[in-house]
Amino acid sequence: MRFRRFGVLPLLVIALVVTAVPVAASGRLRVLLEGLNSPKALAAVPGVGVLIGQGAYGPPGDILLYHTRGATRGTTEVFFEDVQVVDLALAGESAWAIGGDRVLYLRTPDGTVTPMLDIPAYQDADPDPYNDPAQPDPTESNPFGLAALPNGDALVADAAGNDIIRVTQAGDAWTVARWTREEIAPGQFAEAVPTSIAIGRKGWIYVGQLTGAPAIPKTSHIWRVNPDAHGAVCDVSGDHRNCSVWRSGFTSIMDLAIDRKSRTTYVYEIAAGGWLAFEEGFPTLDFPPAVLKMLHRGERTRLVPGQLSQPGSVVVMPNGNLMVSDGMFTGGRLLKLRMHD
Numbered sequence: 001m002r003f004r005r006f007g008v009l010p011l012l013v014i015a016l017v018v019t020a021v022p023v024a025a026s027g028r029l030r031v032l033l034e035g036l037n038s039p040k041a042l043a044a045v046p047g048v049g050v051l052i053g054q055g056a057y058g059p060p061g062d063i064l065l066y067h068t069r070g071a072t073r074g075t076t077e078v079f080f081e082d083v084q085v086v087d088l089a090l091a092g093e094s095a096w097a098i099g100g101d102r103v104l105y106l107r108t109p110d111g112t113v114t115p116m117l118d119i120p121a122y123q124d125a126d127p128d129p130y131n132d133p134a135q136p137d138p139t140e141s142n143p144f145g146l147a148a149l150p151n152g153d154a155l156v157a158d159a160a161g162n163d164i165i166r167v168t169q170a171g172d173a174w175t176v177a178r179w180t181r182e183e184i185a186p187g188q189f190a191e192a193v194p195t196s197i198a199i200g201r202k203g204w205i206y207v208g209q210l211t212g213a214p215a216i217p218k219t220s221h222i223w224r225v226n227p228d229a230h231g232a233v234c235d236v237s238g239d240h241r242n243c244s245v246w247r248s249g250f251t252s253i254m255d256l257a258i259d260r261k262s263r264t265t266y267v268y269e270i271a272a273g274g275w276l277a278f279e280e281g282f283p284t285l286d287f288p289p290a291v292l293k294m295l296h297r298g299e300r301t302r303l304v305p306g307q308l309s310q311p312g313s314v315v316v317m318p319n320g321n322l323m324v325s326d327g328m329f330t331g332g333r334l335l336k337l338r339m340h341d
Contacts (some may be wrong), residue, residue, distance in 0.1 A: 002198055028338040029324075033076065036332030037061035039325040041088040041097070041146075042313040050315065050334070052322045053085025055100065055326050060084050066334060068317070087146035087313075089154065094169065096154040098143045103184045104156060116154075117173050119143045123161045130162065130180040132191050132212065145255070147197035147205075147226055155205060157194040162193060164207060164225065176205070177232040177243045184211065184219040192234065194223075198256040198265070203227050206246060208267065215276040220250040222267070223261030247295065250279070254290075259316045265295040266303075266322065268314045285330050290318045292324065292337075304337065 031050075038061065038154040041053030054061025060082040060273065067075050080275045084100030093109040096116075104117040120141040123157040131138035145157035151165075155176070156165045161179040164337035193210035200206050205225040223234055224246040233241035247265075255268040269291040272279045281287035290311040294301045312325035 004160050007154045029307055030338070031333055032066060032074075032336055033064075033334040034331065036145050036313070036325070036327070036334065037112075038328045039327060039334060040312040041334040042315045042323055042334075043083045043088050043090050043095075043114055044315050044317050044323070045090065045313060048111045050185075050317070051079075051090070052325070053097065054086035055084075056086050056312070057239060062099075063197065077313075086143065087295045089146045089148040091148035091152040091154070091169075094152060096146060096148055096167075096172055098156065100145050102141060102143050103228070104146075104154060106154075108168060108183045116169075116171055117156075117165070117167050118157060119158065119165070122165065122173060123158065126161075126175055127163070128162050128178065130178070130191075132181060132189070135191075145194070145196040145208075147199055149199060150203050154200070155227070157197050157207060159193045159195050159210065162194065163171045163206065164197070171203075176227065176229050177207075177223075179209070180235040180238070181209075181275045182219075182236055184216050185214070188214055188216075190214065190216075191273050193253055196268075197276050198258040200224075200258050201263075206256055206258060206265070208250070208256040210229055210252050210254070210270075214278075215252070217251040217272070217274045218249050220248075220253050220269075222250065222253070222256065222265070230250060239274070251291070253309045255313050257314045257316045258321070259320055262296070262320060265312050266316070267293045267295065268311045268324070269293070270311055282329075287329070290326060294339075308335075 001323040037054040038057045038262040039054045040056035049066045052064040062078045063080040065077045086098040088097040095107045097105045104115045107113045123141040124139045127138035140160040141159035147155045154167045164176045166176045167173045181189040184190045191212035195210045196208040200208045207223040212221045226242040229242040234243035252270040267310045271288040289306045290308040292303045308326045310328040324335045327333045
């Protein structure tokens with residue numbers, strides 16, 4: 001995978017705690033927190049608020065809980081200081097997190113934090129059989145996205161390994177699905193670069209991809225994957241029983257969220273011009289706007305155009321509204337996007 005700017009740094013320590021139909025308009029955006037440190041990881045805490053993991057692309061930050069209910073509404077609580085979290089997901093009273101050291105951690109209800117999978121070590125024993133010949137290392141690893149299945153298992157999207165790994169709370173791990181390279185233009189092949197996972201109805205996995213070089217806009221897909229698969233091959237022209245393209249025409253997807261109640265999907269893209277256009281902003285830190293789209297009843301609507309940049313995460317809250325993070329390199333923000341009247 002050529003997309004290298006989004007490396008992760010060593011983890012120090014980690015601890016976690018634990019409708020209506022969307023409006024057709026663009027939603028109403030409100031900034032809740034500013035000055036955050038690369039807050040890529042968000043997770044809804046039902047009845048409480050939203051958990052924020054910081055430090056994904058920079059120095060450590062605090063794990064925060066922003067309260068959205070009751071007497072503490074609008075306040076922020078520090079749960080742990082000086083940690084790096086790439087992504088996190090809640091599984092009942094337990095929690096999963098990918099640390100800056102690329103290790104998957106599990107926090108159980110008694111407060112015990114256990115390293116469950118050294119993801120690069122796993123990939124060393126499970127090389128990518130469809131690796132781009134221009135990339136010399138078929139065992140490279142960049143765990144980027146995380147989700148929890150209804151039974152509490154974790155799903156890791158490895159953007160460099162081009163696969164999805166499932167990990168049980170007992171420590172068993174296997175590759176659910178892996179991606180072939182796709183011919184996205186005549187004679188031009190690209191790696192899938194899966195970045196994000198959302199869980200849909202009946203536990204099926206929805207995976208957003210970035211799409212590697214040559215990074216042509218509108219060539220990214222959302223895939224639908226059987227969570228019980230072992231080693232499924234995701235190919236646009238292959239066997240589609242366990243992995244198939246669900247929707248196409250996206251550009252450099254960074255995160256996905258699904259509102260299962262309203263059957264609405266939210267797609268968070270790095271920029272309309274894709275990740276190459278985004279990378280051009282690094283010398284000046286002047287980045288193009290991010291793109292947040294709503295998919296509902298066959299229609300695609302761009303939300304709050306021009307108001308987001310450097311996307312982190314999007315999550316659906318229990319009431320159907322959205323929490324969004326951005327500003328991964330120039331001052332992170334937590335924002336609320338009201339989707340219902």
